[in-house]
Structures are given as C-alpha cells and as structure tokens.
Amino acid sequence: MRGVRKLIFTDIDGTLLDENYSWKRAENTLSRLRTKKIPVIFCSAKTRAEQKVLRKEMNIEDPYIVEDGSAVVVPMECPLYEIINENLNFLKKYQVKIKWDKEILIKLGVDYKEILNFLEYINKNKKFNLKFYGNMSIDEVAKVTGLSKKMAKLAMQREFSETVVSWNDEALRVIGEKFTALLGGKFVHVYGKRAGKDRSVEILTGLYTALYGEKPVTFGIGNSYTDIPMLRVVDFPAIVKNPDGWIDAKIGLYRAKGIATDGWIEFVEGFVL
Numbered sequence: 001m002r003g004v005r006k007l008i009f010t011d012i013d014g015t016l017l018d019e020n021y022s023w024k025r026a027e028n029t030l031s032r033l034r035t036k037k038i039p040v041i042f043c044s045a046k047t048r049a050e051q052k053v054l055r056k057e058m059n060i061e062d063p064y065i066v067e068d069g070s071a072v073v074v075p076m077e078c079p080l081y082e083i084i085n086e087n088l089n090f091l092k093k094y095q096v097k098i099k100w101d102k103e104i105l106i107k108l109g110v111d112y113k114e115i116l117n118f119l120e121y122i123n124k125n126k127k128f129n130l131k132f133y134g135n136m137s138i139d140e141v142a143k144v145t146g147l148s149k150k151m152a153k154l155a156m157q158r159e160f161s162e163t164v165v166s167w168n169d170e171a172l173r174v175i176g177e178k179f180t181a182l183l184g185g186k187f188v189h190v191y192g193k194r195a196g197k198d199r200s201v202e203i204l205t206g207l208y209t210a211l212y213g214e215k216p217v218t219f220g221i222g223n224s225y226t227d228i229p230m231l232r233v234v235d236f237p238a239i240v241k242n243p244d245g246w247i248d249a250k251i252g253l254y255r256a257k258g259i260a261t262d263g264w265i266e267f268v269e270g271f272v273l
C-alpha cells in the first residue's frame with residue numbers, strides 16, 4: 001500500500017496505553033507514523049481534557065474523538081481545520097452542532113448537564129442509588145479507576161457523557177430510554193443517542209477524503225466491546241489482547257498477539273507502516 005494515504009483510529013486505555021497507563025514502549029512507532037504523516041486519531045471514552053494531556057505528551061496534533069463519539073475535535077494545527085467550512089453540507093447529514101474556537105468542535109451528542117440532571121432526577125425519584133462521576137469525589141474516582149488524582153480530575157471534566165460506576169438493571173432500562181447506556185470495560189457509559197464512535201469515524205474519514213481528494217485507507221484498533229462500532233467502519237480492524245484474552249468480536253479482524261501497547265505496536269508496525 002505504498003503511496004496510499006492512511007488513517008489510524010485508536011482506542012487509548014488497554015490498547016495504546018498499558019495497564020500502568022503508559023505508552024512509552026510505543027514512542028518509536030509513534031515517531032515513525034509522524035514522519036510518514038499518518039494521522040493517529042484517538043477514539044475513546046476519555047474527555048477532551050484527558051486526551052489533551054496525552055496528545056501533548058505524545059506530540060500528536062491530529063483530530064480526536066472524545067467521550068465515546070460524542071464529539072469530534074479538530075485542532076487549529078491540523079490541516080482539516082481549514083476545510084471544515086467547505087464541507088458543511090457533508091456534516092449536515094450527521095445533524096451535528098459545530099463550535100468554532102482554537103479547536104473546532106463537531107458535536108454529535110448532548111450536553112453533560114442534560115445527562116447529569118436526568119441521573120440526579122431518577123436517583124431522587126426512583127431511589128436508584130446510582131453512583132456516577134457527578135456525585136463522587138476526586139478521591140473516589142481515583143480509587144475506582146486506578147487513575148492518579150490528577151488524571152481523575154481530568155476524567156471528571158465531562159462535556160457530553162457520564163460514567164456510571166454502580167447501577168442496577170432497572171436503572172439501565174430507564175436511562176436507555178433517553179440516552180445510550182453501554183457497558184464498557186468496567187463501567188456504564190451514558191451518552192446521547194446520536195453520538196457514536198462509528199459516526200465519528202465516518203465523519204473524519206469523509207473530511208480526510210475531501211482533504212486528500214481520495215479516500216484514505218483506514219485502520220482501527222481497540223480492545224473492548226465498546227470499540228466494535230469503530231472497528232466495523234474501518235477498512236482494517238484489529239484488537240489487541242487483554243490480560244484475560246481477546247474479546248469475542250464476532251467480526252473479521254486481526255487479533256494481535258501482544259497485550260495492549262505490545263499488540264498495538266505489532267499491528268501498526270506489521271500492517272500500517
């Protein structure tokens with residue numbers, strides 16, 4: 001595939017980052033991707049605040065997908081920034097809201113406040129006793145996630161989705177009537193019904209097609225069931241191994257033999273670079 005334009009969509013936790021939230025082993029692979037100008041597009045449940053820290057550490061200036069596909073963010077440094085204006089008709093199809101700033105925010109989901117208000121309302125009126133980031137302290141979030149306090153604080157800076165850490169089936173049914181409520185690795189992710197990793201990947205693939213004048217070849221890599229929507233819409237999907245094995249993806253894809261970062265490197269070095 002020499003000479004062909006390529007895009008990588010990647011999950012973060014348990015995929016690019018290892019169990020200690022470190023990406024250091026991937027440093028060399030990331031720098032080779034940068035040299036070849038292959039965008040590395042994060043596609044994760046993480047917030048904009050969390051992804052900003054990681055993008056800065058890894059020296060990545062490409063667009064990124066936050067909060068389970070609730071929004072696509074295009075930074076000013078990225079060449080896509082210049083062409084958004086010419087592609088508003090394409091974006092219209094996805095019923096997004098666009099906010100211009102130093103970063104362009106293409107919003108597919110709903111505002112965090114809307115979800116938070118609803119969860120507080122059903123907790124009070126139906127006595128569900130749900131626990132979610134919005135009614136927990138930084139210490140509690142750090143404890144249940146294993147994140148440092150600094151990163152837990154950034155994880156709590158939510159704009160479009162909420163993480164529910166304790167729940168029951170009836171509560172999930174009620175939440176599911178209004179929002180998408182999906183079980184991730186450990187917790188339930190709640191976000192707007194029009195949000196989605198699949199739709200976000202399609203939006204960015206469409207915008208890059210407009211930028212390049214040809215459709216780029218897309219690669220996707222994840223580790224959990226919440227990554228399946230992303231993996232369904234890329235040309236070359238892959239999963240890395242989890243400490244307890246691979247997820248049962250039920251779609252044709254590459255199963256990396258390495259766990260997390262090691263599997264990520266294996267796939268990218270073997271198929272993208």
Ligand SMILES: [Mg+2]
Pocket residue numbers: 011012013014015185222223224
């Ligand atoms: Mg993951």
